[in-house]
Each structure stands twice: as C-alpha cells, then as structure tokens.
Amino acid sequence: QKEVEQNSGPLSVPEGAIASLNCTYSDRGSQSFFWYRQYSGKSPELIMFIYSNGDKEDGRFTAQLNKASQYVSLLIRDSQPSDSATYLCAVSESGGGADGLTFGKGTHLIIQP
C-alpha cells in the first residue's frame, strides 16, 4: 500500500526564518511529487511540483527531491504569518495521466510574528 508520511506538527517558526517541511514516501515507483497548502476551511492549493532529483525554486519556496532516499522537502524562506497553514505532500505513480494523488496527513505550520 502506498504511503506518504509527514510529521503532523505543529511546526513553529519565527517570522523571517526558514521553515523546513519534510515528507517520505513508500512507493519507489513514484514519479511526481507535489506540495499543497491548505488553510483551515479551504481547499488545497498547489504550491510546487517536482519530478527530478535535486532542487526546484519558485520565489520563496524550494522543493527538494531525493528519489534514492524517497524523500521530498519544502523550504519556505523569509517565512510570513500568512504562510501559517497545513502543508500537504502528495505523490503520483505516473509522470502524467489520470492517476490520483496519494497524500500525507499534512504538517501544521505556525509562523510566529
């Protein structure tokens, strides 16, 4: 059974610092990796996706993928109070197509002003 593991938190980070969120996955055949942000009572919002080993940067966000270790991370630089949310890691078996995402249970991030 495919599993995605995340520390549920809460992870508390001071404003302006770097928040580091981690995720491991069980299915070695996973091809695509996603980070979603979900505010309380709202729908998941796509932040980043990554397919290849290494780092991918988008503004204040950096996703890191290590397929050998089956590990994905998300770094948020210059954390803002508005970054406080639950961050969901998700993986997909395929590089495209219609398969559903397998989600972790999310990490609750709190940015302290």
Place this chain on the structure above:
Amino acid sequence: DTAVSQTPKYLVTQMGNDKSIKCEQNLGHDTMYWYKQDSKKFLKIMFSYNNKELIINETVPNRFSPKSPDKAHLNLHINSLELGDSAVYFCASSQLKAQYFGPGTRLLVL
C-alpha cells in the same frame, strides 16, 4: 472566473437519504477527480475520470456513483447516506500532472 466549482457548498441531510454533488471546471482539462477529506483532514482519492471514462475507482462503497456527462463536469451521487459519509468532498481537475481543487462540499449526515 472560478476554475473548478462545486455545488452545493454545504449539505446537511438525514441518514438514508440520497444526495448529489456537482462539479464543473472551465480549465479545459481532460481529467477530473473526487477526493474525500475526513474529520482528521486526511485527503484520499475516490474516483478519477479521463475524458468521461472512469479510470480509478478506489475501494469506495458502491453507494457512491460518479457520473461525467462531458469532460467539463463530474458529479457524485451518494445513495443511502451513512453517518460515516460526513466529510468534505473535493473535486479536482488536471491536464497531465498538477491537480487543481475546487472549494469543497461539506457534507454532514445526521
């Protein structure tokens, strides 16, 4: 314009009733999905449709029946509602990889 929309936003009903949730996307995507997010916030895939064809049907009770009249719409009909069906149901759509979620339908079964 809302990319992925769902109706209704809230649904409160009695056990044993039948209800439907509707989803529409205006992104031109080929694939649509239904996810369920339970009270512990765990998000799980239920169904996937690609160009009106069912692709994934996870271990979901057959009381749940998805219908896709065209590739922009995916509806979810639930028969004989049970207390355990109370959850938030999210519709999503994708083209190739990244999935975009609708606002969710909060279902409460009493």
